[in-house]
Amino acid sequence: MKISAIKTFPVFCGSRNYLFVKVETDDGLYGVGEFGITWKEQAGVGAIEHMAHHLQGEDPLNTEWIWQKLFRGDFFPGGRINTAAMSAIDIALWDIKGKAWGQPVHMLLGGRLRDRVTCYTGIGGATPEDTAQSARDRVAEGWRYLRLSTMDRAGILEPRTAVRDSVAHFAAARQAVGPEVDICIDVHTRLDPPDTIRLGRELEPLDPFFIEDPLRCENPQSYRLIRQHVSAPLAVGEQLSTKWEFRQLIEEELVDYARLDLCIVGGLTEARKIANWCETHYIKIVPHNPLGPVSAAACLHLDLACDNFAVQEGGLVGHPVMTDLFPVQVPFQAGYLLPPERPGLGVEFDEQAASHYEFRWQTGPQLRRADGSFTNW
Numbered sequence: 001m002k003i004s005a006i007k008t009f010p011v012f013c014g015s016r017n018y019l020f021v022k023v024e025t026d027d028g029l030y031g032v033g034e035f036g037i038t039w040k041e042q043a044g045v046g047a048i049e050h051m052a053h054h055l056q057g058e059d060p061l062n063t064e065w066i067w068q069k070l071f072r073g074d075f076f077p078g079g080r081i082n083t084a085a086m087s088a089i090d091i092a093l094w095d096i097k098g099k100a101w102g103q104p105v106h107m108l109l110g111g112r113l114r115d116r117v118t119c120y121t122g123i124g125g126a127t128p129e130d131t132a133q134s135a136r137d138r139v140a141e142g143w144r145y146l147r148l149s150t151m152d153r154a155g156i157l158e159p160r161t162a163v164r165d166s167v168a169h170f171a172a173a174r175q176a177v178g179p180e181v182d183i184c185i186d187v188h189t190r191l192d193p194p195d196t197i198r199l200g201r202e203l204e205p206l207d208p209f210f211i212e213d214p215l216r217c218e219n220p221q222s223y224r225l226i227r228q229h230v231s232a233p234l235a236v237g238e239q240l241s242t243k244w245e246f247r248q249l250i251e252e253e254l255v256d257y258a259r260l261d262l263c264i265v266g267g268l269t270e271a272r273k274i275a276n277w278c279e280t281h282y283i284k285i286v287p288h289n290p291l292g293p294v295s296a297a298a299c300l301h302l303d304l305a306c307d308n309f310a311v312q313e314g315g316l317v318g319h320p321v322m323t324d325l326f327p328v329q330v331p332f333q334a335g336y337l338l339p340p341e342r343p344g345l346g347v348e349f350d351e352q353a354a355s356h357y358e359f360r361w362q363t364g365p366q367l368r369r370a371d372g373s374f375t376n377w
Contacts, residue, residue, distance in 0.1 A: 001100065002026050003060050006052035006089065010041045011357035013322050017041045018292045020325075021048055022351060023092040025060055031095030032349040033088035034294035036263025037080060039364045047078075047085035055089070060096045067269045071242075083241035083266050090267025091298045091345070098344035105298075105345055109272055109305035116336040117303045119314035120145030120184060128172035135173040139181055141318075142334025145209065145311050147184040148173060150191065150199075157367045157375050159195040167202045174206045182209035182311075184235070189216045190367075190376045193225050200230030209311075210235040210257050210286070216376065217245075223254040235259050238288035242266050243274050250274075253281050257310055261288040262298045275306045284310035291315065293326040297345040300330050300337045312337060324353040 005024040010017060019035035035044040051070055058066060070086045071078070078086075098105045106112055123134040123146045135146055150166045166185060173183055185208055187196065196214040203211065210233040215222055217239040226234065235257035240246055241264050249255045258278045262271045275285050285308060287299040296317055303309045318332050328348035331338040340346025365377050 001029065001060060002057050003055050006048065006055060007351070008045045008048050009351065009354045010045055010359040011322070011325070011354055012360040013292075013357050017359055017362065019044050019088070020292070020294060020349070020354075021088040021092055022349060023060060023089060023096060025096060029096050029099050030349070031060070031092035031097075031099070031344065032294050032347065033090065033092035033095070033267070034263045034291055034298070035088040036084045036261050036291060036295070038290070039362065040081060040084075041359065043081045044085050044088070047081050048088060051085060051089060060093050061100060063090060063093045063097065063269050066090070066093065067266065071266070080239075080241045080264060084264045087263045087265065087267040087270075090269050091262065091294065094268045094298075094301075095344040102343050104340050104343060105268070105301040106304035106339065109268070109301060112304050112339055113307055114304060114309070116333075116338055117300055117309070117312050118145060119143070119312045119317055119335055119337060120147050120182075121314045121318070121335070122146075123148050123173060124151070124169070128168045131169040132172040132176035135176045135181075135183075139177050142336075143314075144180075144335055145182045145184070146173065146177070147186055147212070147313075149186045149188055152367050155367060156370055157190060158370050159191050162190065163195055163199045163202070166199060167206075170203060170206055170208070179207065184209045184212055186212040187214040188377070189213050189239075191215070193222060196226055197229040200226070200232050204230075204232050208232050212236070212259065213238060220245075220248045220254070223249065224252070227254050233257060235286055237261075238264075240265065242270060243277065246274050246277070250277055250281055250283060253283070255283060257284050257286045259286055259288045260302075262302065263291055263295050268298060268302060271302055272305075275302065275308065279306075279308040282308075284308045286310050287312055289313040289315040289317075292322065293320075293329045293347050294345065296337070297330045297340070297347050300340070301345065303337070304339055322353075322357065324356065325350055
């Protein structure tokens with residue numbers, strides 16, 4: 001069996017674009033993958049098309065060799081666009097491998113360690129009362145893990161105001177659902193260390209399950225300062241690519257939860273290595289999943305196979321999208337993803353339906369400070 005073609009499908013659905021990849025083989029098997037850097041899909045198309053020329057005729061089951069070739073095969077190391085493109089191809093190759101061997105992917109990653117995968121879902125509202133009602137509604141649907149985000153006010157994000165608002169909304173959600181439901185908060189890299197520390201200290205009596213992405217990713221040693229002042233668990237890593245970018249956070253035990261994005265970090269091949277490395281430091285994984293049905297499937301298989309799994313970002317889970325493009329998606333029930341029984345990832349892809357979702361050029365949301373200066377979204 002040899003790789004015969006690699007095709008890209010940039011599509012728009014809802015309010016955003018997605019980029020899916022289909023790897024075809026000469027014996028009729030195919031695998032599907034997903035590119036993880038939103039608003040850079042056309043850059044991903046270019047990277048994947050460049051890589052496709054290197055992979056014609058290769059054995060799709062030789063996933064580690066292909067990973068090394070794509071990562072180290074050029075003189076200049078690639079960045080996150082490169083690793084996200086690699087991720088899409090790698091996930092598709094694991095899909096093929098599972099189909100070729102008649103096994104769900106998690107069985108090839110070590111087997112099934114749990115009967116279901118716990119997910120969290122987002123809550124929020126314009127007021128703390130709205131957030132409290134959102135929390136009650138999600139719990140009534142069966143969710144036992146919730147997440148809210150640090151919010152702006154009409155496109156303006158002032159850090160001290162954002163901290164006060166975040167604490168008020170978190171407190172309202174906690175009062176609404178009680179202590180048995182776990183609540184996370186996503187800072188979304190919007191704060192710098194002083195305000196992150198203040199947020200962490202004020203949230204500690206409210207028992208957050210974790211504080212997510214309190215800082216941007218460029219300077220991981222800044223987490224040393226956060227770690228000294230905040231006792232609440234930290235979840236970090238969705239912007240990182242490859243094991244090397246995770247190295248300091250893991251080795252210095254600066255985080256409690258690793259937010260691996262399988263569609264950025266290097267696919268299942270690299271994510272499995274990072275997850276095992278985290279296990280040696282008692283760091284649990286919480287895979288990042290803001291994407292489509294392929295990302296959800298890949299995360300599910302890793303979660304099933306890893307002992308140090310904590311909880312899975314639900315994303316679109318429970319709200320199927322693009323059901324003509326993906327007529328078979330992974331099973332879900334009341335806040336949990338369930339183990340797929342089908343070989344490979346457990347999703348099916350109908351490329352003919354891609355024409356129904358024409359790509360749209362767009363940029364990401366942007367926030368400002370009160371004085372008009374730019375700030376993190």
